[in-house]
Amino acid sequence: MSTAVLTDPKTKIRVSQSSAPQPIIQMREVCKGFGSGVTRNEVLTNINLNVREGEFLAIVGFSGSGKSTFMKLLAGLETIDSGTLTMDGQTITGPNPERGLVFQNYSLLPWLTVRGNIALSVNSVFRKWGRGERADHVEKFIEMVGLTHAAHRRPHELSGGMRQRVSLARTLAMKPKVLLLDEPLSALDAMTRSVLQEEILKIWEEERQTCVMITNDVDEAILVADRIVPLNPGPNASLGPAFTVELDRPRKSSELNHSDAFKGLRNAVTNYLVAVRQKSREDEAATTTAPKVELPDLEPLAMKLPHVSSLTAAK
Numbered sequence: 001m002s003t004a005v006l007t008d009p010k011t012k013i014r015v016s017q018s019s020a021p022q023p024i025i026q027m028r029e030v031c032k033g034f035g036s037g038v039t040r041n042e043v044l045t046n047i048n049l050n051v052r053e054g055e056f057l058a059i060v061g062f063s064g065s066g067k068s069t070f071m072k073l074l075a076g077l078e079t080i081d082s083g084t085l086t087m088d089g090q091t092i093t094g095p096n097p098e099r100g101l102v103f104q105n106y107s108l109l110p111w112l113t114v115r116g117n118i119a120l121s122v123n124s125v126f127r128k129w130g131r132g133e134r135a136d137h138v139e140k141f142i143e144m145v146g147l148t149h150a151a152h153r154r155p156h157e158l159s160g161g162m163r164q165r166v167s168l169a170r171t172l173a174m175k176p177k178v179l180l181l182d183e184p185l186s187a188l189d190a191m192t193r194s195v196l197q198e199e200i201l202k203i204w205e206e207e208r209q210t211c212v213m214i215t216n217d218v219d220e221a222i223l224v225a226d227r228i229v230p231l232n233p234g235p236n237a238s239l240g241p242a243f244t245v246e247l248d249r250p251r252k253s254s255e256l257n258h259s260d261a262f263k264g265l266r267n268a269v270t271n272y273l274v275a276v277r278q279k280s281r282e283d284e285a286a287t288t289t290a291p292k293v294e295l296p297d298l299e300p301l302a303m304k305l306p307h308v309s310s311l312t313a314a315k
């Protein structure tokens, strides 16, 4: 199979229309909507995508475009209405530890410690391992996300960034073949977000497992991804052309800010997103059947304030 790579004449950025060898996840003409009749909402339409083994793919899009719905399909938490969705050639029919999902809200069990939350997942996935082996595995992942000092704490005793680290460690410890990150850093402040972005990247560089990340932050997508695929605005959202990120690794956000390639790619992706949103708004305005309401040309009456003495008198 070959990869068609086009060059955007304005930006000189390589835009890949691609399908490449060894897709681990394949989506073909996938459609997904909710509801029925007049309240039916067609969220995703004709989604075609190959996720390659070992790549870091970022999906970027506006709020409400269907990013979480897209991720839930990959995770097996929602089922497709039509088309095909496979992992390693097998239809995805439900959740599976081979596809580990990290949400934007941490969903930790409040009565368990950091160690307990991670151990719960490890014990359920690696039942055949000995007790000591499982315990060592848990400690390895607590250490990987820098939480050894807080391993005995419960979620309410942790900051948002620490909770998201636990959530990440819990998913990574299950050794999923594909890591699904659904805006995992969106609830965090800018500083913590930046630290965790680089940690995720470091872990990914060590493990090199296939990773799909949803984000609404173009800079974040460029920092982490090999390819960025925009999700066009919904309803009937489809995927735009893939942008290949050809920046050397390891990447650091402080260094990328000075890179012309980074700035060029950021402009290309942002301009694409702005253009598709504008088009979607124009299409919506052209097809709207709601009657245009003319507002009456009225001027408000001047309000006469009651005299201070009458206010006093009214008391």
Ligand SMILES: Nc1ncnc2c1ncn2[C@@H]1O[C@H](COP(=O)(O)OP(=O)(O)OP(=O)(O)O)[C@@H](O)[C@H]1O
Pocket (backbone or CB within 6 Å): 034, 035, 041, 043, 061, 062, 063, 064, 065, 066, 067, 068, 069, 070
């Ligand atoms: N279970 C559901 N039932 C009905 N409608 C749903 C359901 N889940 C999502 N939707 C609708 O699908 C559309 C896309 O939602 P989704 O959460 O996938 O978007 P998003 O891009 O992730 O948004 P955000 O960035 O704001 O989280 C929205 O109109 C939403 O109301």
